[in-house]
Amino acid sequence: MKYETFPNLTLPKIGFGTWKIGGESFPNPKMDSVSLSALRSALELGYTHIDTAENYANGHSEELIGQVVREMRVQRESLFITSKVEPEHLKYEQVLKACQACLRRLQMDYIDLYLIHWPSVGMKLEDTFRALNKLVKDGKVKHLGVSNFDVKLLKQSQALSETPIITNQVPYSISNRSYVKNGVLEYCQQNNILLTAYSPVDQGRFRLNPTLESIAKARSATSYQIAIAWLVMQPRVITIPMSFNPSHIKENLEAADILLSDEEMKQLS
Numbered sequence: 001m002k003y004e005t006f007p008n009l010t011l012p013k014i015g016f017g018t019w020k021i022g023g024e025s026f027p028n029p030k031m032d033s034v035s036l037s038a039l040r041s042a043l044e045l046g047y048t049h050i051d052t053a054e055n056y057a058n059g060h061s062e063e064l065i066g067q068v069v070r071e072m073r074v075q076r077e078s079l080f081i082t083s084k085v086e087p088e089h090l091k092y093e094q095v096l097k098a099c100q101a102c103l104r105r106l107q108m109d110y111i112d113l114y115l116i117h118w119p120s121v122g123m124k125l126e127d128t129f130r131a132l133n134k135l136v137k138d139g140k141v142k143h144l145g146v147s148n149f150d151v152k153l154l155k156q157s158q159a160l161s162e163t164p165i166i167t168n169q170v171p172y173s174i175s176n177r178s179y180v181k182n183g184v185l186e187y188c189q190q191n192n193i194l195l196t197a198y199s200p201v202d203q204g205r206f207r208l209n210p211t212l213e214s215i216a217k218a219r220s221a222t223s224y225q226i227a228i229a230w231l232v233m234q235p236r237v238i239t240i241p242m243s244f245n246p247s248h249i250k251e252n253l254e255a256a257d258i259l260l261s262d263e264e265m266k267q268l269s
C-alpha cells in the first residue's frame, strides 16, 4: 500500500467507496446481503478507509458499515471513516443534527473526516463552518474537508476552517479530467490538500483504450488496476473505488502496489 502523510495523519492511497451499499437514494433491503458481503470483504482484505455519506441509501449505508465493524470486532482506531453532510443540511443547527444522526447510524463516537458533500446555491459557508469547527472542538469529528468544490470555494473554506481542510473529493479518472482543467488538482498539490478521486473507474462505464491495455498486459495487471495505479502514483491524490465483487475489491486494493514508470505515467496522462 502507498500512503499520504500529514504531521498528525497517515492515510492509505486507496479506500473503499460505498455509494450503492444498502441501496441508492433509498434503502433497498434486497441489497443488504450483497452489501454486507462487500463490506466484510473490504475489511478482511485490509481496506481501512471507508467513504460514505448521509444520503447514501438515505443513511442505510452508514448503518451497514457500523453493523459490519461491530460484527467483525474491528478496532475503531484502525479505521478511517469519512462521511458527508448533504447540501440541504448546511445551516448551523442542521450540520450539528446531521452529524449526530450519522454517529447514531454508525454507532460510533466520532467520524474521522466530515465533508460538505456538494456546494449549494445560497449556502452560507460561515454558518456551516461555525458548526463544523464546533464538531471538531467537541471531538465528534477529527478532520474537515469538502467535496465538489472549485478553487474559489476551496479557498473560502480554508479561510473559515479552524483546522486544515485535508481533502477536496472530486470526480477524477483516466477519462474525467475536469478537476485538472479547472485548476483544483494543482491547487491541492501546492497547498497540501488531498484530492480524493471519486468514480475512479467511471462507475463501471470505464472505457478501455490501447495504451491502458498494453501497459496492463505488460504488467500482468487489469486495465482497472492500471487506471487506479495512475491516480495513486500522483502526489496528494488518493482514491475510493467501489465494488460488490470480492475479486474486484481485491484487485483495486492491490493496484496501490503497482509502480508505474515515468514513461508509463506520461503515456496515460
Ligand SMILES: NC(=O)c1ccc[n+]([C@@H]2O[C@H](COP(=O)([O-])OP(=O)(O)OC[C@H]3O[C@@H](n4cnc5c(N)ncnc54)[C@H](OP(=O)(O)O)[C@@H]3O)[C@@H](O)[C@H]2O)c1
Binding pocket: 016, 017, 018, 019, 020, 051, 052, 117, 147, 148, 169, 170, 197, 198, 199, 200, 201, 202, 203, 204, 205, 224, 225, 240, 241, 242, 243, 244, 245, 248, 249, 251, 252
Ligand atoms: N463526493 C461525491 O459527490 C461522490 C460522488 C460519487 C461517488 N463518490 C464516492 O466515490 C466512490 C467511488 O465512486 P463510484 O462508486 O461512483 O464509481 P467507481 O468506483 O468508479 O465504480 C464503481 C463501479 O465499477 C465497477 N468496478 C469497480 N472495480 C472494478 C474492477 N476492478 N473491475 C471491473 N469493474 C469494477 C463496480 O462494479 P462491480 O460491483 O461489478 O465490481 C461498480 O459498478 C463511491 O462509492 C462513493 O463512496 C462520491
